[in-house]
Each structure stands twice: as C-alpha cells, then as structure tokens.
Amino acid sequence: MRATVIYGERDVRLDDVPDPQILLPTDAVVRVVAACVCGSDLWSYRGIAPTPHPRRIGHELVGIVEEVGAGVQAIAVGDFVIAPFYFCDNTCVNCANGVSTSCLHGGWWGSTDRDGHPVDAAQGERVRVPCADGTLVATPTMPDDALIPSLLTLADVMGTGHHAALSAGVTAGSTVAVVGDGAVGLCAVLAAKRLGASQVVAMSRHADRQAIALEFGATGIVVERGDAGVARIKELFDGIGPDAVLECVGTAESMDQAIRSVRPGGTVGYVGVPNGGPELPVRTLFNSNIGVNGGVAPVRGYIEELLPEVLSGAINPGRVFDLELPLSDVAEAYAAMDERRATKVLLRP
C-alpha cells in the first residue's frame, strides 16, 4: 500500500510500504477513508523537531474496518470508525481516570506497540489498529460523505479544543479567550460555546479564520498580540481578563499571551504541544493564583459525547478544513499548511 513518510525538513513523500496485517488478536485493520495534516506535524516538516530517520507520519483518521483479530469484540468488519490520534485499551486505570493518552498499554501512530511491533501512521491507505476495541469508536450507521470532515475532527482537533475548555474549567457562564486560530483554536471556540460560555473572544488576525470563529460562536475578535493583546483582552473582560484562556498553539509567545491575559484566579487550559518553549513562570502564576491545566488531549473519551452532535449537525467542526486533496498530493498538503495557504487539509486515499 502507499503511506506518507517524512524524510526530513520539507521532505514528505508517499511511499510504497508493507500492507498492514493482524499481528495480535486485539488488532484490527482499517482502510483509511480520510486523514489529515496536523499543526503539530509541521514541527517536523519545518525541521524544528528533527527527523533523524525517515518515519511514517499522520495521526488522524476515519475509515472502514476491513479485518479484526480473534479477540476483538466491540468492532466489526464493515464498521465506519473514528480513531483518536493515539491507541489505548480504554480500560486501564489511567483510561478509567479519563487520561487515555496515558494508557498503560497505549501508544502513538507511526511508533511501536507495547509488544514492539511497528504501528502504521494515519496518512496512508490502511492501518493496523492496536487495542482496536479500546481505540476505535464506530458510528451507528454508515455516515453521509458530507459528515466525513466533522467526524475526522473527533480524531483530534475537536476533542483537543474540548479538552482545552474542560481543562480550563469552562462551564455555563464562563468568560473565555482563545489564543490560536488554527484548527484547534477554532474548535476550542466551538467547545467553549457548547459548554455554555457567556463570552468567547478569539484572538485572530486572519479574516477567514475570524469568520469561522464567529460562525462557531465567538462573541468577539481581538487582532492585537503581545502587550496590546493583553490590554485589549483585559479591557473586554472587566479590566481584569477572562475566567479562562485556552492556549492552542504551543509556543513560548502563545503561552505568555495566555498567562498574561487570564484574570487573577483564572485558569489557562493548554493543548498546544509545547515546542521546547520556556518553562512556566511559577512566581507569576503563584502571585495571581493562575492555574495551568491541560496537556495531550485524551480525545478518545470525548468521542461518544461529541459524536451525536456531529451526526445531528448540531455542531460542524469540519468547517476547519479549507482544503481537500488526494493522498497522492500529500506533499502539497504540507506545503499549503506550512505556507498558511490552508488552515487544515483533508486527505483522501
């Protein structure tokens, strides 16, 4: 089959690779219906995170189950499934605590499973899915093609935005600002609104992304950044800042923006993969009782809650995709996101 391999900075290729096979009784093989490129994939693409050896890449997919191992019970051949951006058994103590990203038997696409077998990555034609019963969520029926983009967001960005909001304690009546207008930031706007936030201000300088933020329920837009951004946010929220700031980028600048924008006693919910950014300034946090909560989002646990609203059309997070390409154009997909010609690119094998 064909799958995407990253060789180094700005060098992404679609290679011929071995077809996936059932290796463990808990495995499934899934044919990828749609995958996509993540903002975090760009760290490697841009060479900020090194790529010492060529490796498979991609961690978001929806697809059709083609084969299951003898021990798989919850998933059947022919199911349409959503796979989170990691695999997990969904039963261990960490999964039970809601932290399936720390599953004792889980791992990452493009890596290896706990038995040392290689695990496929998502930007390809098929994947072997370890811990299939825990990892995959099947839709009740075969979804309409128009729903594919929104279903695909449940693999990562919508669940991640939801995690940012939950981590920051967003609830009915909360006041919220969102740092980052990428796919996750936009989904965080939607998530905060969905959780009942009374005010959601998106920090964005791009007209097209502002438009989606407003469509997702943002009540205001702030274009300023840095000191001017902090001042503008404070001005919009009683002079002190919002209850919650959702940090959806992962750079030093974005975390600083978040920490300085939130009100005393407020919480920064962060989900941007920290890209070697500076450590958190404990004394600043201490002095104003600013909490910092979040991390690699355990989106598997959110799929069941969000899926019905996607299927009913109540939420349409798939709007974050603004470019769709065939898998054979994966290199162009990366280039389009790298050059900010696209917010998020959907790939069809």
Added chain:
Amino acid sequence: MRATVIYGERDVRLDDVPDPQILLPTDAVVRVVAACVCGSDLWSYRGIAPTPHPRRIGHELVGIVEEVGAGVQAIAVGDFVIAPFYFCDNTCVNCANGVSTSCLHGGWWGSTDRDGHPVDAAQGERVRVPCADGTLVATPTMPDDALIPSLLTLADVMGTGHHAALSAGVTAGSTVAVVGDGAVGLCAVLAAKRLGASQVVAMSRHADRQAIALEFGATGIVVERGDAGVARIKELFDGIGPDAVLECVGTAESMDQAIRSVRPGGTVGYVGVPNGGPELPVRTLFNSNIGVNGGVAPVRGYIEELLPEVLSGAINPGRVFDLELPLSDVAEAYAAMDERRATKVLLRP
C-alpha cells in the same frame, strides 16, 4: 509601641516604633493578642531573600479592635478579630471572584496601603488595619484563650492548607499526598481530610510532625524523598500516584517531588511561596496532563467557613504550634524555627 524589625540575615529585633493611628476612615487599630512566625519569614531571616533596608515583619495576627475609622461599619471597638495575612476590601471584582489576595485595593502587612501610608506588620503590639471592614472577621463572642492558636491559624496556615486542597480539586473520595510537614503541610492534611479525601499520605521524616499529621487524619506516612519518595507514593496509590498532591514548601525539590508523584491527569495544588525555584516543566506536565493550580492563598474568603469548626472544636489546627513565647523573645522564636526546634511559634505581646 514595640514591634519586630528585621535588619538582615538572622538579625531580628523588637524595636520601639510609632503607635498606629487611624489614617483613613476605613482603618481600624487592633491590639495584637497573638501573632506568629511563618515559614516564609525564614526566607528573609536566612538571607535567601535579601533585606536591603530594615523593615517591619510578621503577617499573622488575632486581636482586639481598639479604634475604628468613621467609615467602618462591620467591625466595632472591642471585637475579637482575625486578620488574614494581607488586607483587602472584600468587595472588588477580584475579591468577588474569590481571589482577595489580588484585591484591587489591598496589600501586605509591613508594606504600604494604596494611599502610600505605611502599614504595620503583625509581630508587634498593635496594627493599623486598612480596609478594616473587608480585612477583619470578628468572632461572634470573645473566644476562650485555649482557642487562640487555632483562631490564629485562620490568618494563614489553615486557610493556606485549605487553599492547597481546593486548588488541587480535593473532594469526597479523592486520594491525596502532601509534600511538606511544616504548619501549612499539616493543615493541608487536615483540610484534605475535612473535604472528604479517602486517603491522605503525609510525606514527613519527623516523628513529632508525623504524629500531628496522623492526628489530623493522615492515613499514611512516607518518609522517603526524591526518587524513592516517588516510588513509594506510586506504590501506595495503584501504582500511578494520587489524584492530588499538595505542595506546601515552595522549593525546587518539593515542587519536583509533587509533580513526579501525582498520577496522570492529577493536579498539584501548591501554596509554598516559590523561592526563586525553577520554572515549571511544561512538557512533563503536558505529557501526563498534570495540572498545577494554587498560589498565594486567599484565606480571607475561607475564614467564615472554617471559623465555626474551630469554635466548636471540630478541627484543632492550632496543634501546629509547638512553642509559645512572649513577643520580647521574638529573636528566639525565629531561631527556634530556623533550627527546626519548633514547627511554628506563637508570640504573645
């Protein structure tokens, strides 16, 4: 009157200073019945925090109101009052949000008020209390002398331990470990138990402090520190660690101990004044979804909740005091705490 002045490293003296007077209509003058030495006072005493100029010191007191300004309404001459370790109006937007330590009109004992007038510190015979209506809480009747130590803990350490537990999200059934066996750490044990924690493990190597921790409801003691401490804590909590770790010291080592001990998805509630310690390791926190929440404890807001239990004897946080001295022996009080001959010293003017 006489009040304590710190001149530099290990140089604390009781000096003659001007008597406090009502300067603003919102002031009160309080005669100090009891004050004490805080672990955080030792940062200056030990020279870790510099003392460039001699300054008044002490921030925990209970006393009797001797005089009130024309604008004071809630507090009357003759009231027995608890003063938190800061002053606040208890009405501004930050106070309303539960963060009275960030009061827009508040400040610190031994500092200046928002009008630039000097503010007395607590280790003295009397204090001028700014924002008296907001700052002070009067007991319903004159308390028995035996209750003074516990009432005094509401000025800081009991409320601070309570804040650590609340910040970490401790609730009925939570599993908890406490780093630090000083007065705040011991009060954090009591607070966690009071909030319904099912398991509270105190990390302590001192027999006398272990005894108080057990009296306060600790279900276990861990004497190990560092890697061995982490391993022992994880062993005691399902192999993964407790839901909450309460960090009650403020050093680099104690924060590291807390972060490494908590379970994935758990929360570190921290109240130890960070003494120039390292910044928080964002990638470690991110990878395991460990939240960090807390700060300078807004204890003013906790006094009303905790006071009835102190008055009824349901809780007895005053047990953390293991030495009582006259104010004239304040230098010995500091030395005793510095040399760990005492956990916490109560001073009677």
